[in-house]
Amino acid sequence: MKSTRCLLRLLGRSAHPSLLQNLQHNQIQTARHIRDKKGGHVPVEFLSDRSSVVQRDTFATEHKTKASFVEALEVFIKGDVRRRGHVEFIYAALSKMPEFGVERDLVVYNRLLDVFPKEVFVPRNFIQRMFNHYPRQQECAVQLLEQMENYGVTPNVETKVLLVRIFGEKGHPVRKYQRIMYWFPKFKHANPFPVPHQLPQDPVELADFSLKRIAADLDARVTVFQMPGTDVTETGEQITLPHVVGIQSPAQMALLRKHNPSRPVFVEGPFPLWLRKTCVHYYILRAEPEPPDEKVEEPYDPERSFYYPLQLDLDLDRDFGDLETFDVEDLDEGPVFAMCMTNQGDQATLNRWISGLQESNPILGHIPTLFRLQAGPRELQAETPKEERPPEEEEEEAARGRN
Template identity: 75%
Template sequence: MRCARSLVRIQSLRALTAAAGGTVQPAATRKAPHARSLIAHEPCGQALRSLHTACVLLKNRPVATDYQEKSEREGEAAKSLVTYDDLFERAALEAKTKATFNQVLDVFIKRDIRRRGHVEFIYAALRKMPEFGVERDLEVYNKLLDVFPKEIFVPRNYIQRMFNHYPRQQECGVQVLEQMENYGIMPNVQTKVLLVQIFGEKSHPVRKYQRLLYWFPRFKHANPFPVPHQLPQDPVDLARFSLSRIANDLDARVTVYQLPYTDVCETGEEVTQPYVVGIQSPDQRHLLAKHNPSRPVFVEGPFPLWLRKTCVYYYVLRADPLPPEEKVEEPVDPERCFYYPLQLELDLERDLGDDDSFDVDEVDEGPVFAMCMAGRGDQATLAKWISGLQETNPILGRTATVFRLESGVRELQSAAEPEPEARPGEEEEELQSRGVKQ
């Protein structure tokens, strides 16, 4: 009987709520706990669940709260990104060094035990590493991996491992290893220990680490002409290294014709003389000795050469190719090289399907007799190089030298400026002004 009375009382409350609308809702919400308490304390065979009060409470909640909270969370995420960049910018005001970069990492690690926002912080740190000069420091990469929380992203069963447990964090760890790969940094045992503690043994970052250990030793010495990461700061030493790299001849000799110095004239004016460094091999000297003095030689340039992020310019001393009627084919000495003959006359049997009638564009360029690098690319500086070459190549004293110099790096020509029309006798005057050396 008491259960029946309680049910009748709940039905009456529902009827009053439907009839009165919003005015009776507060009363219903106040009476609902009382009704629920009566039902809970009444001894009956079946438990009753009163869900009406919960529905009323959900209806009273504003709908726009979820969107407001979501926008607030997005705003906090955007603010966190700006805050991480501000940490590095504030540290850069003092000095962009390894110590200041490690100091920013320590500040983030000690600020929160749970390391909230660590993925955004690591991405910001990867972008700022070249500015602080730590993009090739393995210790800094290991400390950056130490920012991840430990033993949280490790999968506990095969299902989590199969469905890429915590994909965003694993992708961030792979990105750290890819930046190490781009800069040629070999990870060590400490890197593996950190990755196993963070992501587990069968995770994607650990597999990326295993691939690096497999391929890096195989491609470490694949380049026969390696370029050091730190190039020489002295321009003369940089010119020596660059010319030796271009020549690709072990017998080539690098000669410094002039070192940079500052001279004081009688009037008290300081005159700075640039450096002049040249290179010439014995084969080039032999070709220049056989050159016809009646045909001029040309000094051309500048030509760019990139060494990592540094661009240098060089000049060449060359001649025009010989006409076909003046070419003389010298017979190859068969005993010149016993193990590797330079000429083979073999009558190979060809199949009917073999087609040797492919076209190859053969461009016959003139011989290059020497190369040089100079601090300035004007005619007066390069004339000192030609004067120094005459000591080992006397034929240059009897050969005309024409300077074909293009506009240098600092001498930029505007494309909008119209070029003046050439007059009939202007071409000969231009050749004379360029300085034909007899």
């Protein structure tokens, strides 16, 4: 390095420009080579280029399966004993896992951890352990464990053995593994209404599962009012029939029987429901809340109430900072009589749902039904710019509008 610098100084301006450029280029390449050998540090621009090359070459395959993904890992592991560029390769593999469908496969994650060189990043003394020995590699392993955490993948003993062999027992990835193994068993079965990873592909089964998840009553009954299919009209035109699946509980049927026939009911929707990455829409049959003068409160039977006595008049000492009055907004949204799901939310399709409900709820034939349908889900469209017109034409159009 020093000899190259002295040679450049001696040549000065007398040397040919192309010779100076070649010498400077060699000097820069030598400096990068020494930096790579000593500290393992690579500039960011070279990392991005290398990562893009890895993604383009290694994972560029038509058949994106688990076997092809594991084969790409094996090619990289056997290609170089020193595993040069393993951090960039692991980041690229993590980003490509959803495309290959292996984002929830524990065996693939353990195989990806095996890409790290063994017993190289283990701190040898307490000073190295204190100053985060090999931070880029530790951050990469922590990112891998965080992706496992996001997809709900629980590590096993093999994961711990690999992390200890790579980073030692006191490394940050091992600490992350310990935190995951502490919290995952506690919350794995905490959700009483879990959503499966693989949702039903049949639209009727998906609607059945979604409506049962929305309904709070276990006695609610799901009814299929129309199955999906195709039909041919008298003119020979082929039309597609949407599916119509509804749900109603005995308590909702009792509320509908007590409803005043002079007051209308409303069909409203669509309302979104997210099941993991799938969004479905449902419609409801509801009524407006009753006026205060028409409300009839049923008296509570003290013998059947778990909260007896229903009222306590206690004179408790209150502090000066306690509020004597509370502003609580009592909002009544009205009763909901039934719900349904369909993939075609027009008024004609929902009329079939109402007609099917009349078989078990004859009172619907005497109650007016109004539709409050919103626009379905659609993509935002950019506004097209209006063509500019001369002011004389705009004034003439405004005058015609006033006339």
